[in-house]
Amino acid sequence: MSNSRPIGVFDSGIGGLTVVRALTHYLPHENIVYFGDTARVPYGPKSPQVVREYSAQDADILLQHNVKAIVVACNTVSAVALDVVQKRAKIPVIGVIFPGAEAAVKATRKKRVGIIGTIGTVNSNAYTNAIRQFDAEVQVFSQACPLFVPLAEEGWMDHKATELIAKEYLFPLTLEKIDTLVLGCTHYPLLKDVIGKVLHNNVTLIDSGEATAKAVATMLEAEGLQNTSKLKSNLQFYVSDIPQKFTEVGERFLGQKLGKVHRVAALAM
Numbered sequence: 001m002s003n004s005r006p007i008g009v010f011d012s013g014i015g016g017l018t019v020v021r022a023l024t025h026y027l028p029h030e031n032i033v034y035f036g037d038t039a040r041v042p043y044g045p046k047s048p049q050v051v052r053e054y055s056a057q058d059a060d061i062l063l064q065h066n067v068k069a070i071v072v073a074c075n076t077v078s079a080v081a082l083d084v085v086q087k088r089a090k091i092p093v094i095g096v097i098f099p100g101a102e103a104a105v106k107a108t109r110k111k112r113v114g115i116i117g118t119i120g121t122v123n124s125n126a127y128t129n130a131i132r133q134f135d136a137e138v139q140v141f142s143q144a145c146p147l148f149v150p151l152a153e154e155g156w157m158d159h160k161a162t163e164l165i166a167k168e169y170l171f172p173l174t175l176e177k178i179d180t181l182v183l184g185c186t187h188y189p190l191l192k193d194v195i196g197k198v199l200h201n202n203v204t205l206i207d208s209g210e211a212t213a214k215a216v217a218t219m220l221e222a223e224g225l226q227n228t229s230k231l232k233s234n235l236q237f238y239v240s241d242i243p244q245k246f247t248e249v250g251e252r253f254l255g256q257k258l259g260k261v262h263r264v265a266a267l268a269m
């Protein structure tokens, strides 16, 4: 049975487009409705209480589009508010933490895993707890890297300043002799090269968005929710601020042109 209803994806802003990119790679025929809360971004430094309130509203916007499943692309939301979204939606909801954690546990040889993410994600210990559920023997070392978000949006992928900041952030993790590092933030896949270089390319980098896209494919199949149509998928984008910056910067995150971006009615701040 074919199900052409869209998958809903939301994020605090633009970063979730890296997850849409992975989804379109693994599921090229699935229609997607994306919401980026560009008026209230960033979520990373905000309290879990506020992120939970925002996440409920973000999920409601997607539910108005008759989505068949929700992908929480934002690591911060997945870390502190996945239950809020799950409670509201009577459809499958997948966050990025568990797929990323599972991929890291599969990849690590020495059972020493690093996590990088926003302050909210790191303080929540969500990745650490998820990894321990898969394998209690894995040692986890976390580091918040808040400056990576503006650097990725600025397009400073191979800038000297980015390399210096990456060295500063990642040095403590190198002392812990990690062999696997989870890129636990939507923006970090854009900085893969510089992160790899600073770690002398001998640490396996886990892209949570990519792991999540694979988990979504498995879930759609298990639930019989795949769109079996072979037509090119339809991607729709909604944001809460005016779309200009999202449209300009978004192409770099998505890896293709975005087309028209719509603005939703103002949300409470």
Ligand code: DGL
Residues within 6 Å of the ligand: 011, 012, 013, 015, 016, 041, 042, 043, 044, 045, 073, 074, 075, 076, 077, 118, 121, 149, 184, 185, 186, 187
């Ligand atoms: N999307 C956020 C995340 O993955 C990063 C940007 C923000 O702080 O809102 O955690």
